[in-house]
Structures are given as C-alpha cells and as structure tokens.
Amino acid sequence: MTRAATVPSNGTVLADTGLPGLVTSGAVFETLIDALQASIARLAAGDAPTRIGVPPVISRELLQRLGYVETFPHLLGTxxxxxxxxxxxxxxxxxxxxxxxxxxxxxxxxxxLLPAACYHLYPQLTKAEFTEPAVFDLTGHCYRHERTSEAGRMRSFRMHELIRVDKPESVLGWRDAWIERAAEWLRTLGLAVNVVPANDPFFGAAGRMMGTMQREEQLKWELVVEVADGLSQAVVSCNCHKDHFSAEFEFRMADGEAHTSCVAFGLERIALAVLHKHGADSRHWPAELTHPVVAHPAG
Structure with missing residues (x-):
C-alpha cells in the first residue's frame, strides 16, 4: 500500500510509489490537467491541428532509426x-x-517506452507531399529514466505536442511565434516566465558537442517557471528540427524541402507550477482554467 505524501510547495496530495520520479495523482491534480489540456487546445485552435492519439510504447527499431538510442541511451526505457x-x-x-x-x-x-509523443508521427508521413503547411496535435504518456526525486522531474509524465510541417523559413517563424504565444499563455496562468536557449541532454562527449551546436544555432528554447520553492524548471519547449525527420522519412512540400518544428508542453510540470502559485483550491485558479472565454465563429 502506498502512503499519501503531501507536497508542501503546492498543497495537493500525491501518492508516493516508493520509486524516485514515479507518483500517482489525486482528483485535484487530474482536474487541473484536464483544464490545462482544454486551455492548450483553445490556444492552438488557430492552427487547425490534426489530432492523433498515440500509445505509451513505440517500436524499438524506430527509436534506433530516429537516433534516440544513440543519443539518449541514459533516458531510454525498454x-x-x-x-x-x-x-x-x-x-x-x-x-x-x-x-x-x-x-x-x-x-x-x-x-x-515512448520518450516523446511526436515520434509516432513521422513514420506516418513517409513519402508524403504537402501542398500546404500542416500542424499535428499529439498527447502521450512518456518515459525518461531520470535518476532524481526532484519535484517535476518525473520518469513517467504526459507531454502535449504540436508539430508543424512547412517550408524551412516558415517553420522557424512558427516556432518563434509559439515562444511568444506560450509565454503569454503562462503569464495568464499567473506564472513568471523566463525564456532561455537550451539544448537536449545528449549523452557523452559527442553529445556535448551536439548540445553546443544546438545552442549556437538556437534550435531549442525553453520556457522556465517556478514549480516549487526555489526550484524552476522548463515547462514548455519550442524546437526547430530542420530536416532531421523529413529527410529520414522522405516527406516534402510540393514546391520544395520540408522542415519541422514543435512546441511541447510538460503537463505535470505546468500543473505543479499552477498549484505552487495558486494552491489546490480551484476557486483561486486563473479564470483561463475555470471560466475560459471561448470564441465562437461569426454566423
């Protein structure tokens, strides 16, 4: 039987499984996750994304093809x-x-175990030709083998991702616009946001070189907020993949090369940040989560 562990910084109750980075959540937390998901859907509505459901596991062969096995062996769960x-x-x-x-x-x-929701998308685009930009919306239960009990750094977590396929210059502009859009959204939740250049936690000496190149080219930006007293973490990541996936799976725009960008929301971390700021009583949560204004089309 697990013991209930109160997390003082956010006022909610999580069930401690006895394993670092692995918790179960109560009704308040799940209500907040649902509200965040609905809010993100409203935020992305203008992109008219295609929703895709994904399972929590993925082909081991596909992860190897994507380069994940080579670059993130320390995070992989088999x-x-x-x-x-x-x-x-x-x-x-x-x-x-x-x-x-x-x-x-x-x-x-x-x-x-699935490390990122978007990895299920790219094989479905094999040899596709896009006559116009496309945006996809995926939410998945993901796993990364984090070796810490730090709040928010969970091994099992939910990721909501938006991925755009478009011309190289356009996906970069879309990524940059989403940095501003996501930052403003976090501010509507009452959170102080710090936007910083970042890199993925590539493994080993070669990985450190890849991380340096990623930072130099400003391919990855993270939106950082406080999730507990004195602890800030990235809750949104905005990335440009260039042709990493389009070259591997041979999809393109009708009039030329296709690149991809994505914006990824870490749902548990955002929930922790909201609870840390506003507490577990939903009456004190931001109106965006409790009384959202939904725009209706004219007509």
Missing amino acids: VHTYEGDDQEWRELAAALRNGEPWTRRHELSDVA
Whole structure:
C-alpha cells in the first residue's frame, strides 16, 4: 500500500510509489490537467491541428532509426517479456516465492517506452507531399529514466505536442511565434516566465558537442517557471528540427524541402507550477482554467 505524501510547495496530495520520479495523482491534480489540456487546445485552435492519439510504447527499431538510442541511451526505457514455456515458469515461480531472481528468461521485446509523443508521427508521413503547411496535435504518456526525486522531474509524465510541417523559413517563424504565444499563455496562468536557449541532454562527449551546436544555432528554447520553492524548471519547449525527420522519412512540400518544428508542453510540470502559485483550491485558479472565454465563429 502506498502512503499519501503531501507536497508542501503546492498543497495537493500525491501518492508516493516508493520509486524516485514515479507518483500517482489525486482528483485535484487530474482536474487541473484536464483544464490545462482544454486551455492548450483553445490556444492552438488557430492552427487547425490534426489530432492523433498515440500509445505509451513505440517500436524499438524506430527509436534506433530516429537516433534516440544513440543519443539518449541514459533516458531510454525498454520492455522485456517472458519467452519461456510452462515448465520453465514453474521453476521461476518457485524462485520468485523464495525471493530469488525471476527475470532470467525475460528477453528484450520489439517495443520500448515512448520518450516523446511526436515520434509516432513521422513514420506516418513517409513519402508524403504537402501542398500546404500542416500542424499535428499529439498527447502521450512518456518515459525518461531520470535518476532524481526532484519535484517535476518525473520518469513517467504526459507531454502535449504540436508539430508543424512547412517550408524551412516558415517553420522557424512558427516556432518563434509559439515562444511568444506560450509565454503569454503562462503569464495568464499567473506564472513568471523566463525564456532561455537550451539544448537536449545528449549523452557523452559527442553529445556535448551536439548540445553546443544546438545552442549556437538556437534550435531549442525553453520556457522556465517556478514549480516549487526555489526550484524552476522548463515547462514548455519550442524546437526547430530542420530536416532531421523529413529527410529520414522522405516527406516534402510540393514546391520544395520540408522542415519541422514543435512546441511541447510538460503537463505535470505546468500543473505543479499552477498549484505552487495558486494552491489546490480551484476557486483561486486563473479564470483561463475555470471560466475560459471561448470564441465562437461569426454566423
């Protein structure tokens, strides 16, 4: 049985699973997540995005093709399954009851835990030709093997992503516009925002060089807010991928090359920031989350 752990900085109750970076959330937290999701949908409505649902696991082969295995091995979570027969399991079950290891017949499966919601999108665009810009909307349960108990740095979390496919100069402009749009949205939630250049946590010496190049080209910007007393974290990431995905999956614009950009919202971190600022009583939450103004088309 898990024990209820009150998080003093945000006034809500989370269930402590006993594992770092892994919690379950109560009704107040989930109500807030739902309100944030609805607010993000309103924020993105002008882009008329195509919504796509994604599973929490992904092809291991696809992650390797995307370069994730090589660049983020420290964050990757794989799935192993039992491959033995009934007799072997009876032996392993006996070992289990004796407190001995029971995983020696578990083998690596063909799937891994999903590290980013957008990774499911790009194979669907293989060899596509776009006559106009396209925006896609995905929300997924993601996993990254963080080795910390720091508030907001969860191993299992939800990511809401918007991805645009367009001409190179246009996706960059879209990304920059979303930096401003997302920052202003966070301010409507009562949060003080710091917009900073950033890089992904690439692994190893080669990864540090990649991170330096990413910063120099200003391909990644993060919107940072306070999520607990004295602790600020990135809650939104705005990125330009250039042709990393379009070249691999051979999709293009009808009149030339296609690039992609994305904006990613870390839902749990934003919820923590709102609770830290306003508390768990929804009557004190910003009107955007409790009494939103919804624009209706003329007619």
